Amino acid sequence: MSDKDHSSADDRTLVQSAQKGDMGAFEELVARHRDKIYARAFSMMRNEEEAIDLSQEAWVKGWQRLHQFQGESSFGTWMTRIVINLCLDQLRKQKRQRTESIEAMDEESGGVERQMPVITINPTAGLERNELRQRIDKALSQLSYEHRTVMVLHEFEEMEYKEIAKTMGCSIGTVMSRLFYARRKMAALLQDLRKQNT
C-alpha cells in the first residue's frame, strides 16, 4: 500500500495492513491518533515528558499486540486502553515511592466533600475555551492521582463505574465516592480560580 493509499484508507483497512507487517500503515495510524493517546496520558500523568514516553511505549505495545485486535472496539479506544494501563502502572510505582501528602490523606479519608456548600453559579460560564482549558488544567493538577484517574476514566474514557472499579482494583463504592469528591473539588477549585481572576 502506498503512502497515498495510507492517508485515504480507513482505520480498519490500515489495521489489517499493519497486521500483515505494513509499517507504513501503522505509522499512519499513529499520526491519526497520536494526539488523543498523548492527551490521555497527559491527563493522567500531568507531566509532558512522561506523557510522551508513555504514549510512545503504548504505540510500541500496540504494534506488538496488533494481532490481538479483533475490532470489537475502535482502534483508538483499543489504544487508549493500552496507554491507560501503562499510566496506571507508572502511577502505582510512583505512589509507592512517594510519601503521601496530608491533603491526599484527607481526600482518601473522605467526608469534606459531603459538607461543601453547593456552588450555584456555573464557574465556567462566559469563559473562552482556552481560558477554561487552562483553569481545568490547573484544577486537575490539584487532585490526587486516585481522584484524577477516576475522573479521567469516567469523563474522558466514558467507562462505567464497574469497569473503572476493575481497572483500578477497587470497589464500585470507592469509585463512586472518589468521583463525587473529584467533581465537588473541581467545582470548588474552578470557583476559586474564577474569584481570583475577577
Place this chain on the structure above:
Amino acid sequence: MDHEKQLKLQSFLDEELSEAEAREVASWLAKDQEATLLLAELRNTRAAIAPFEAGIRLPEAREFYWSKIEREIERLEKPAPAKEKTSWLAAWRKILVPASAVAALVIAALITIGPPASPGQETESSYSDTGAFTYRDYDAHATLVWLSYPEENDLADAGPIDKVQ
C-alpha cells in the same frame, strides 16, 4: 442530605441507575431544591471538563515522534546476536585450569613426601576422588583443604564470564 443520597444523585446523572431507581430519584428531585442544586453543580462540572482533552496536542513533530517508535520496534524485533567467539579470558582459562591442577598435585606431593613431622605433631593428608586435598595438623589445630579448579568443560559451557547475559 446524607452521603448515600448524594451518591445516588451522582449515579442518576451518570445513568448508572435502573429505570425504577431513576424514576424514584426524579420524583425526589421534584420536591427537594437542595438536591436539584447539587445535581446542577455536578452537571455543570461534567460539562465543563468534557472538552478538556480535545485541545491537547502532542508537542512533537510527526516524523520525530514516529522515528523513536520505529527505532524501538526495530530494536525489539532484532534477532539475538550469534554467540560471540571465545573472549581472551576464556582463552586464558584453557591454560590456567590445567596449570592450577598440576600445581595442586605438586603441592600435594611435596607435602606428602616432605620432611617428617616433628615430635608432638601429627599430620594427615588425603586426596579424594573429587579432587579435594586435605592436610591436617592436629597439634596446631589446623586444617587445610585444597579445592582444585572446576573442570574446563563446566566453565566453557557457562559462557564467558566477562559478558553480562
